[in-house]
Amino acid sequence: MTPLQLAQAVRAALVQAVEDGTLALDPALLPDEVRMERPRQREHGDWATNVALQLGKKAGTNPRDLAADLAARLGATPGVASVEVAGPGFLNVRLDAAAAGELARTVVEQGEAYGRNDTLAGVALNLEFVSANPTGPLHIGGVRWAAVGDSLARVLQASGASVTREYYFNDHGAQIDRFARSLLARALGQDAPEDGYGGQYIADIADRVVADALAAGEPDPRTLPAAEATEAFRARGVELMFGEIKASLHAFRVDFDVYFHEDSLHESGAVERAVARLRELGHVYDADGAVWLRTTDFGDDKDRVVIKSDGEAAYIAGDIAYYLDKRERGADRVVIMLGADHHGYIGRMMAVCAAFGDTPHVNLEILIGQMVNLVREGQPMRMSKRAGTVVTIDDLVDAVGVDAARYSLARSSADSSIDLDLDLLSRATNENPVFYVQYAHARTVNVGRNAADAGVRREDGFDASLLDHESEAVLLGQLAELPRIVAQAAELREPHRVARYLEELAGAYHKWYDQRRVTPFGDETVSDTHRTRLWLNDATRQVLANGLGLLGVSAPERM
Known part of the structure; x- marks a missing residue:
């Protein structure tokens, strides 16, 4: 029995209680x-719900009495071993081994789809992230x-959304x-x-601008008049720098659907159109020779100048036009991820x-991220050999690899x-969280190989009731959590919940591995x-x- 099936059984019991008059509640309020959750203490059962507490007061019923009624109704549900009422009205449900064990087959049969939902x-x-200025290599914050x-x-995406990654x-x-x-x-x-x-990267790019011009038969940009020379280095230099950023991100397994150019907002008239729209809506006014947006009507601490007195x-103005552009391109929700120095940006953009x-x-969400500090040999790692002033994406990948970098961040x-300890992330030990999880995956693959060599084949038999050991109950309980974790991570915009879940799952698997054998021992049949x-x-x-895939981290078969 899956958590969803159990949740449906509880709801069916509630509907039955309403229909027979035991629960005096409008069915529309059900x-x-x-929501079913894992109890913090394993001895309390497999699953718990506080639905009786939620509905008891609405119905004018003692929540504990309602919980007792639901427990009686659920007790007859196939697969439910016992239901207990705890505290002021919590329901603790324990499944029988066969019902719990069926989840193993469900997961295998669903494969990559397991854990996905349609919430x-x-x-x-539209998810905008990184968006670093193309004036240097991508630093550690980005x-x-x-x-x-x-x-x-x-x-x-695993929760059903259509996501556009935008830079x-x-x-x-x-x-x-x-x-x-x-x-x-x-x-x-x-x-300079x-x-x-x-930084050395400035010299590298400057040399490439000159070399590219000469190779194309163009004049040496260094010999052009000052304004033309500056423009030549601007146009080609930005192109080269951004090309490096994109290449580094691609190697980091990050690619974008849209690379949106700020210049286009000003060249296309998008700024003027956005201001005109807000003026039509009555939120723009003129004062002191400038054009203002009346953001104080929407909670901002002061009105904002959109077009300065010099025109x-x-x-x-660009932010206003950009938000409108995203909405007009079809985004129901715009999510922007910004650095720690952008807190002041939130109020005005919500206005x-x-x-x-x-x-x-x-329709608009702004997520703020905090700083990352890299530590090596107990000391802060502060400067890149190439960038000179910051630690870059390439520095981090060179130090620990893509998997460890992505997972740890x-x-x-x-x-x-x-604080990221680069020495720890380079070690193949259980103290390294990404190694701990990846090793668990590699171990499952190795168990499968050994089973095949011993003639153990899944298709030859499955009896869920045989998964009756405590370590199996714990492991099955962890497997059952993935759909909830994914949905919660999506709802709260917190993918770190997936990583922490994987570490708990890996721990449960390692303990199970130490206590139960998949392959026969000795002459055992x-x-x-x-x-x-x-x-x-x-x-x-x-x-x-599946979980590692959600983090963009590989699932190795050997380690």
Whole structure:
């Protein structure tokens, strides 16, 4: 019996109680889905629900009395071994071994589909993450968003959403001008401008701009008039830098569906159209020669200048146009992932969302991430050999590999700062969380190989009632959790829940492995016990692979 089947049985008991008058409640108030959770203490049973507490007060009934009534009704349900009432009205349900064990077959038969759900079916979601300026290699803060953002996209897709991964390409503004001037200065053998960029990568790109121009038969950009030279280094330099960023992200298993150019908002008239729309809605006014958005009507601390008195668009103008553009491209929900220094951005953008008639925190969500600190040999790792001032995506991958980098960045809540111990992540020990989980998967594969050599085949038999050991009950309980974990991770936008779940599952599997054998011992004859345990082993392998896949981490077959 799966958690969903048990939840349906509880709801059916509630419906029956309403129909026979035991529960004086409008049927419309019954939950569409009863939530079943694993008790914190294993001895309390396999599953628990507080539905009696939720509905008892609404019906004017003592929740404990309602729980007792539901327990009596559920006691006759096939597969339910016992139902107990605890505390003020909790229901603790214990399944019989056969009902619990059937989950092993369910997981294997569903394969890659196990754990997926349709809670976000029909939702078009635009997820913007990383969006680092193309003025240097991707630094460690952006790498965290790459791991978390891509994992979140996978979790959202596993929950039925149609997800567009989007990268906002900042190719407009002062930082690009400084980048171009830095390239030109380096090409001319001069010091970088005081507000410019340094690092070996500037020299590398400057040399490539010159080499590419000469190879194409074009004039040496260093010999052009100052304005033309700056533009030549800007155009080609940004292209080369962004090409490197995209290549690094691709090697990190992160690719985007849309690379949106900030320049296009200003060149296409999107800014003017967005301002005109807000003016039609009555939220724009003119004062002091500038155009203002009345964001204070929607909770912002002050109104915002959209078009400055000199006619230039303020920074927020591009953000306004970009949000509207995403909505007009069909996004039901716009989710933007930003760094820790963007807290002040939330209030004004939620006001923009409301000004367009949308619902803040529903049509627009802004997720803020915190800093990452890298530690090696007990000391902070602060500088890249190439970038000079920051640690980059390539530095991290070179140090620990893609799997360890992605897993370690995605396994903690994004709104908390983290310290990554590079020495730990490089070790093949159980203290290394990604090794611990991947080793569990490799062990399941090895068990399967050994079983095949011993003549143990799943298709020759399955008897769920044989999975009656305590370690099997715990392992089955963990396997049953994946659908709930995925749905919860999607709802809360917290993919780290998948990683933490996998670590618990790996622990349960390792304990089971130490106590139960899949292959016959000595001259022992192959029996349904071995075959049924192989089903459980392979179900665990499938769930580990599915979970690792949601994090963009490989599931190795040998380690």
